[in-house]
Amino acid sequence: MHIPDGYLSPSTCAVLYVGAGAGWYSALKRLKRVLLGRVIPLISVFAAFSFVVMMFNLPLPGGTTGHALGVTIAAIVLGPSGAILALSIAIAIQALFFGDGGISTLGANCFNMAVVGSLVAYASYRLMAAGAALTSRRRVVAAAIAGYLAVNAAALLAAVEFGIQPLLFHDANGTPLYAPYRLGVAIPAMMIGHLTFAGLAEAVISAGLVAYLQVADPALLRTTSGVPDDKAEAITAGGTAARSLQTLWIAIAALMLLTPLGILAAGTAWGEWSPLELARVQHVNSPPSVPAGLQRLSNLWTAPFPAYAPSFVRSRGFGYLLSAMFGVGFLLAVSLLLRLLLQRHRRGEYSS
Amino acid sequence: MKRGFLEATTMGFARALTRAMLSEQIARQRGLLQSLDPRVRLFGLFLLVLAVTLSRKMTVVAALFALALAIALLSRVRIATLATRVWLVVLAFTGVIAFPAIFVTPGHPVAVLGPLTITEQGLRTAALLILRVEAAVTFTTLLVLCTQWTHVLKALRALRLPKEAITMLAMTHRYVFLLVETASQMFESRRSRTVGLLKPAEQRHMAARTAGVLLSKSVSLSNEVYLAMQSRGFRGDVQVLSDFRLTMWDYCGLLLFLLAGAIAVWMGR
Numbered sequence: 001m002h003i004p005d006g007y008l009s010p011s012t013c014a015v016l017y018v019g020a021g022a023g024w025y026s027a028l029k030r031l032k033r034v035l036l037g038r039v040i041p042l043i044s045v046f047a048a049f050s051f052v053v054m055m056f057n058l059p060l061p062g063g064t065t066g067h068a069l070g071v072t073i074a075a076i077v078l079g080p081s082g083a084i085l086a087l088s089i090a091i092a093i094q095a096l097f098f099g100d101g102g103i104s105t106l107g108a109n110c111f112n113m114a115v116v117g118s119l120v121a122y123a124s125y126r127l128m129a130a131g132a133a134l135t136s137r138r139r140v141v142a143a144a145i146a147g148y149l150a151v152n153a154a155a156l157l158a159a160v161e162f163g164i165q166p167l168l169f170h171d172a173n174g175t176p177l178y179a180p181y182r183l184g185v186a187i188p189a190m191m192i193g194h195l196t197f198a199g200l201a202e203a204v205i206s207a208g209l210v211a212y213l214q215v216a217d218p219a220l221l222r223t224t225s226g227v228p229d230d231k232a233e234a235i236t237a238g239g240t241a242a243r244s245l246q247t248l249w250i251a252i253a254a255l256m257l258l259t260p261l262g263i264l265a266a267g268t269a270w271g272e273w274s275p276l277e278l279a280r281v282q283h284v285n286s287p288p289s290v291p292a293g294l295q296r297l298s299n300l301w302t303a304p305f306p307a308y309a310p311s312f313v314r315s316r317g318f319g320y321l322l323s324a325m326f327g328v329g330f331l332l333a334v335s336l337l338l339r340l341l342l343q344r345h346r347r348g349e350y351s352s
Numbered sequence: 353m354k355r356g357f358l359e360a361t362t363m364g365f366a367r368a369l370t371r372a373m374l375s376e377q378i379a380r381q382r383g384l385l386q387s388l389d390p391r392v393r394l395f396g397l398f399l400l401v402l403a404v405t406l407s408r409k410m411t412v413v414a415a416l417f418a419l420a421l422a423i424a425l426l427s428r429v430r431i432a433t434l435a436t437r438v439w440l441v442v443l444a445f446t447g448v449i450a451f452p453a454i455f456v457t458p459g460h461p462v463a464v465l466g467p468l469t470i471t472e473q474g475l476r477t478a479a480l481l482i483l484r485v486e487a488a489v490t491f492t493t494l495l496v497l498c499t500q501w502t503h504v505l506k507a508l509r510a511l512r513l514p515k516e517a518i519t520m521l522a523m524t525h526r527y528v529f530l531l532v533e534t535a536s537q538m539f540e541s542r543r544s545r546t547v548g549l550l551k552p553a554e555q556r557h558m559a560a561r562t563a564g565v566l567l568s569k570s571v572s573l574s575n576e577v578y579l580a581m582q583s584r585g586f587r588g589d590v591q592v593l594s595d596f597r598l599t600m601w602d603y604c605g606l607l608l609f610l611l612a613g614a615i616a617v618w619m620g621r
Contacts, residue, residue, distance in 0.1 A: 004446075005401055028514060038578055040516060040519055042571070099489070102489070174459065205559065
């Protein structure tokens, strides 16, 4: 994904230098506000770490290998500003010291991988790991998906940058002056490799690193955990479970209030007919006839709230709501009963 | 013989260290580029890269490529080094990208290979792209090979880059080698303890674990560096030493770079 010199026109490079410059300026400004002295060695060492991780030859499913960027773990540990600077420094050293990636395209490479890659990784990780405990499995999955998305977002940008070159820059004969393929070719050509291999490499290393940090050094995951430092200690499985339950209660209440929407649906669900409804449906094509077995078994049990409409309630909407409340309450009562029985059973096991 | 994941990664680390050492070696030799002030070198070579990308004519790009070759010879950079490090790699990478353009670019047909038609515009597109990338990457590599990293940093400071960015670049460069060496030793020790072939899933676990240990080491290293900085009186203000002075020779070099760049842009427009 490192675009070398010569693939992009100078004006494209200039625009992307401006884009990357905006990212660098804002990241540096934000970090200066926090605590630059402490951050300088951390970002430097992290940039070096990202550089080394890019050299890892990762074995991927299918027998091939790929290289990760390290942008996701940087975004998770340092936050977006730190990740933008760390990745940009790693990319700059690759270009200026090792000649990997161009000088004129340095802005483009930093914009794609460091700025956009970091922001996509950070936003998707925060979104997917919101409210999860530091040691939650969800954080590992979120890191993998964030890594996959970040690399593919950066690759898509690079493909678009390649793809617009022949449209904008060609000579009088129509000969493209820079990257020769239009968007229709550049995007699939770039994305196939990244959707299948490069994205997976980033996903594997990001998930592996988050899983490792959860065991070895969970404190490093706190910066982007979405919880203030003073409360970070309280992020335990129990604390998160309580918060998750609260969310669950709110969701259940909202769903109960929304149940009258079911009345808006026209007709009946196919196959869920009462004998009367079946007769009505059949009448459209042929004379009504209800199978004898159905007629007999349908009277086996008379529901207290038939068709979610208790006989003592006149309003259908209120009947739906009441049915929902009754259903949820009944299930809760059964759950509590089961819990009580289980607790009694466990106490019996311990005492024996 | 097919190399395993451990061998491939260890060899990658060794290659990077060798390349870095070679660059430092070449940068200390006497030569044309080495004799110029690093700021002139950085500015001049960047100008020539820009001229390469701005030129629309193949003859001008070819002339700039010849200029790069002449500068390399005068700076005592071996052609074999450029050929293996730049030209063949670029040819392989860009060649793969440029090759289909021969067929898919619409234009005057010059040859027919079964269902495929080679067009004049397609040939020109592929040739121009390869030549342009070869010339630009050669100039970039000359900068990398002929300039010590500390000088690159000072030259960047002259471009008014924030001091904090320069400090981070300098620190990162230093720790890159430390971490490459650490990772290399970790892989080497693992390799010496591994008998037989590892399954791909085991290899992935090992890579993630190694990266994890490296990350922990990196973070604790950054803490130690910060404490060391504090104990030496660091209060957040970065000081950069800049003792370069432009001589008449540097001004001549700057003028020649400007002339070459301007002529190339004018002729190649």
